[in-house]
Amino acid sequence: MNSVSSISSLDADFLRRKSASEGGFGARRLRYTGIDGIKGWVGVKFLFFFYADRYAVVENEYLTLYEDESMKKVVWAGSLHGAQVARGMAGTDIVVCTVDDARHSIRPPVGAFSDWWTVVNQAAALKIEKFYKLCGLLGQGSFSRVRLAKDLQTGQEVAVKIMPRSSLKSDLNVLQRREIAVMRAIDHENIVKLIDVFEGPKRIYFVLEYVRGGMLYDYILRRSEIYEHEVRRIFKQILLAVRVCHEHGIVHRDLKLDNIMCTSQEKDTDIKVTDFGLAGLIDGVRMMHSFVGTPLYMAPELLELKPYDESVDMWSSGVILYGLLTGTFPHRGERTREILESIQTKDYGLLPPSASETLSDDCQSLVYSLLQYNPKKRLSASAALHHPWFLSTNDDFAQGRVSSLKYVLGTDDHDLLVMFPNGKLAKNFHVPPAAPRDSLTAQEKFRASVRSMIAINRMQAMVSVERRKKLRTLFFSAMASQRLLSLATGLSAQRLLQSSQDQQPESSLPS
Template identity: 35%
Template sequence: MSERLPPEFVEKYKMGRIIGEGNFSIVKECIRKSDGSRYAVKCINKSSLNPKDRSNLVQEISILKELDHPHIIKLFDVYDDDSEMCYLVMEYAEGGELFDRIIAKEYYTEAEAKKVVKVVAKVLAFCHARGVTHRDLKPENLLYADESENAKIKIADFGFAKLVTAETNMSTMCGTPGYYAPEIVRKQPYDNKCDIWSLGVITYILLCGFPPFYDENQVEEMRKILQGDFEFVPPYFDTVSSQAKDLIRKMLVVDPAKRMSAETVLRHPWFGDCKDDEDVHVLASVAKNLKENKRLTVRSKFRASVGAIMAVNKTRQLLSMRREAKAPT
């Protein structure tokens, strides 16, 4: 990837070390020369993008410019000319990923999980009110602003985000397989309720350390998603409050028309004042299970990106065959 940086960028920033990599981009640290402030710069190789990906990049930039929220990673500068490279200078979340911090903790409570879920729900309510659907909500995109104990949670990666009007729906299959809403698997038109499903999956993981629909067989995993087939596995959910379980059930509703909105999520009783001991119960197995879950995630990255598409197609074929078999002759 070329390092022929735009003169305007060089005048303002000093490029630093690599802190992340994607399919078509590298994320580096950069330092603002005027005051030494640290930022993350996403270096995107536009020559590797197809027309649809280029369109998504333009939309990502447009959306990030509009979304000014304390819990969304902020876009500060864009350097995009006629060359093959585009540089997005963004807020640097130095505190790392949410799950890494939980794994490092000696103990973790339901009250802590509740705070995270409430922040994400608030961000979704903010985005949805402005016509923006994230479409790739997952734990890897939940970051801490810094390493302090009370650091803010930041929502990152709006690469799949879409701006839609009330009259339009989305149809593109995108996101991460384990967090797909059923309507995406079915290839039906969908709306911002797909984000609520993803939040339901995240909430479940935060309270036990593993995902609700995971299966080594991806066709079976897609079947579970389509049917909303999950359970609160004992003993991991034995100390989790009934209110938390109720919220998860209402977010993981297969029919998007009956699924909660971000605003109704925020009105759920689970987010009421902490008045009993349930909220402070230590979730002893979460860190251990998250560690194993991260190992599985690393092991199955290729499986998730390629095999999942095949699994979705196979699941659709099976559904079609079943419908035909049931049809009157």
């Protein structure tokens, strides 16, 4: 199985469950890459003339080979975008060579060859240039850049997230496939929609809904003041998005002001949650263990390396609410290490006295309920939406100013938490100071808040793989050298013995 194009068994099971329980992802079909699929038993060649029976599914743009019809165990899965498709020598096989150099020779059932041939070729012929015109740069991150684009048929503006294939190590690729899966699983007004996915030999393109207002972080920067009733309206939409994610078994794991988009720059803006690149999947039984997220928003159980569930999103939501209400983080410390220690030792304040005097009691109660150190005591998204702060009709606080936000989240020079390939944690790795807000637009601003850190266990896994490869190479090199030395030594000894025998006088030979 080609690891670059593979998805985990949990992800495959997630896809299967959603397809069975809610009509699959075809209910929200991709615009141009969502082709009519096909499925059934096929023969897959493996050793010259031998074939193994596999249950194949071409859904939208992906080919998945399962061990059997139950679709529980994935043998291989990958994109057909840009693949080379040809007929086999006998004319009964479809030979597929993907952009990842994975080669499969598939033999469809008798009489179904033309159907399979048509679907596979449709998927392979999809290229983004045929459907979208790429325009200016909207933003750039560690592993991707986002460009504005225009639909050539409708003229609609979209955002295209572009990720180079050179950065797609196997674990990162699994996260990408998962990001596609979860974004197609959810259709909600407060979540950025995935419109299309294109995959070429060098890049992967995510075509996303274009949200014009920019990040919530920048929205806060532009406001000279904000009111409690405005925060309530924004935060309710965040909780609605989080609730629908959790109902689908999806944990975002990187909720922060940077990953929440505004539909406009006006006071009555709506918001949409985006960036599911670190999303995890839960099924009500299994817990998650990956150490991922942004330090300033990470829950205590993550830092303690304990198994966790969707409650980590509720902690991050609490941090976001705290920031919207006060313009500061609830954690003490100027460096990331100090902040993480503050979270672990419970050394973080809740609401400062100035905010406590201004905010309503219901508002303060919700903040306390979300920033609970014990995840079992934390409110769920559904419970938070039924909190008195949202249900109350008392608008006494509606005109009360929350904060002038002079000390805005992320303007301090915090350390980033970065795991380098050598397995060592980077220290004193500073974010450049934020530029004066008047000189930059929301899209041009360098993100002053702490960026998403690379999952430590994922990096360690990659480091471990590389080390094993090197050790394996050295081991076999040593074996080969030892073998050659043994052969050379044996040959030399044999020649020496033969030479001594040839030089002995005949009288000394035994009779």
